Amino acid sequence: MIGERNIAPKRVIGHLILGLACAVLPVSAPAQTVGNDQIKQLQDQIRKIQREYQSQIRGLQKQLDDLKAAQTAPKTPPPPPAAPGLAVPPPGGILPPPVPGGPGTPPPPPAAVAAKHGIFGTGIDVSMANSYIEAASIFRTRNETADISSNFNTGIPMPNNPNYHLSEFRESAHQSRLALLAQGSVNEDTKLDGYFETDFQSAGTTSNSVESNSYTLRLRQAYATLDKRDWGTYFLGGQVWSLLTMFKEDMTPRQENIPLTIDGQYAVGFTWLRNPQVRVVQHFGNMFAAGLALESPQAVVFSGPNAPLAPTTFSNPGGMLLNPLVNYSTDIGPDVTAKFTVDPGWGHFELYGLGRAFRSRASFSNRTIFGGGGGAGAIFPVVPKLLDLQADFLIGDGIGRYGTVGLPDVAVKPTGVLVPIPELQALVGLVGHPTDYIDLYAYAGLEQASQTSFTVNGTLPFGYGNPLYNNTACLHEAASVTAAATNCAANTSRVWQVTGGFWWDVYKGDFGRLRVGGQGSYTERQVFAGIGGGPNTNEGIFMASLRYYPFAP
Secondary structure, X not given: OHHHHHHHHHHHHHHHHHHHHHHHHHHOOHHHOOOHHHHHHHHHHHHHHHHHHHHHHHHHHHHHHHHHHHHHOOOOOOOOOOOOOOOOOOOOOOOOOOOOOOOOOOOOOOHHHHOOOOHHHOOOEEEOOOOEEEEEEEEXXXXXXXXXXXXXXXXXXXXXXXXXXXXXXXXXXXXXXXEEEXXXXXXXXXXXXXXXXXXXXEOOOOOOOOOOOOOEEEEEEEEEEEEEOOOOEEEEEEEEEOOOOOEOOOOOOOOEOOOOOOOOOOOOOOEOOEXXXXXXXXXXXXXXXXXXXXXXXXXXEEOOXXXXXXXXXXXXXXXXXXXXXXXXEOOOOOEEEEEEEEOOOOOEEEEEEEEEEEEEEEOOEEEEEEEEEEEEEEEEEEEOOOEEEEEEEEXXXXXXXXXXXXXXXXXEOOOOOXXXXXXXXXXXXXXXXXEOOEEEEEEEEEEEEOOEEEEEOOOEEEEEOOOOOEOOOOOOOOOOHHHHOOOOOOOEEEEEEEEEEEEEEEEEEOOEEEEEEEEEEEEXXXXXXXXXXXXXXEEEEEEEEEEEXXXXX
16 A cells, blocks of 8 residues: 555656646747737746646655655554454545444553542542431430430439439430441452441530530541452451441441431340441351451449449549540450351351450459350341341340440459459341331340349448349439439349331432331330339330431432
8 A cells, every 4th residue: 555655646746747738838839829918818827827736746745755754664563354344444534433342442441540430530439328317306204314315224214213203305406417438449359448427416515405406426437448359358447336236248347237216226135336446357158257356445334332442443534535524444455256147048147256354453453354255146038028037145244335225344342353244135126128118127125134242241232233232212202313313223134125116218219318217115124122122114215207318329
């Protein structure tokens, strides 16, 4: 093709020269018989035509020179043969769009370029699907003076407390939630996630419900994960649900099996914390997974009405950037949690364990004791996609912190040494999905502690649930709430609860999701018998909620 393109300009130039000669020669003969004006006019036309041809000749000469220079340059290899059915256009024509995957298709961009999507072109996909605005109504048959999260332990007043005879009603938007999920794929085997979640269930020193209802943000979750799919491993660091909390499947973050309650304290018997931790999970195929986490420690210590008989330190008020109005235990190391899950394709099954260490300084020496426990959980699809049965439990010594009720982990001996309290917590539930727009749920749970008491000289009681503690005033209404705390030890031995409710998606579409929910519960709190007996108390709670998820898919 190059040879042909070199010859063609030469032929054109020859034709132009011949044409010029033909145009000039004929004028000489007739010029002898015509007037001078006509001769001048013809000569002007000839000169004009000559100038035009000379301009074209110069342009053609430049093309010729360019073609010669191109011919002497290194030659590129010829293009590969066209695929069957692919038309090759003539030289110099307009190329058709390349066939995907065929000749002429540009190579795929590198991963770093292909990832430039998401927010601000960073390659990070961002979602706020878990965010919602809530308007909730709360009614309790006993006055806890609490917001959307109930206190199922000492918050339920005994009969001697004036609040036992008062009901409670309030409305709240404090559970409104802001959630942000950021996801990025480094490559097909490496994925990075970050998740942040907050609400307004916190009160500053000036927060009140008189006029502005100005309550403060609190941290619910904030963590990052590295998922190495080619290894079958993911790593997590930050504040997240405890590894002991049951999952719906696998051990995937944001797939925790949280009760569907409106109540922000969930349900009695539910095993949970939201806790700073580091975690690693290893998958063995699609069915099995094992996980290990080191979770931030904190002990719930019951010291009783009498001080230890030796110098003792087991907690201190919060210091720098901690809450100075509450006490923090003197912990020595993290809580260690481990879990093994099985997902055979029908249901979800878990085994888990917990190890803890508790420390005090007594008689001028550090004293460390150990606790922990284990349990199991399962989800059974009784009617696939319509009705699920779930059950889980945790049993051990010093596990109270991991339950909804908040029973104490340890008691204090007369010597100042801590001792773990044996405890059990369990929850069973039914969750139904009769339509795509309605969820129904019912739960029954209990949490209980065993008596862990000590007596000096037969008269001085220590520990938790000591029968020598005074309960004589628990059944008789006192003149005030302050007076009600006198002569009513009321150490909680067991709390059980039944609760149920529904969620109805009034709207679910391109503009998010609007949900309406209702919940009712009955809770009974039982106390250890002491001097004056072992009176019980109870509470009924009814809640309603309207939630709008503006970013839900």
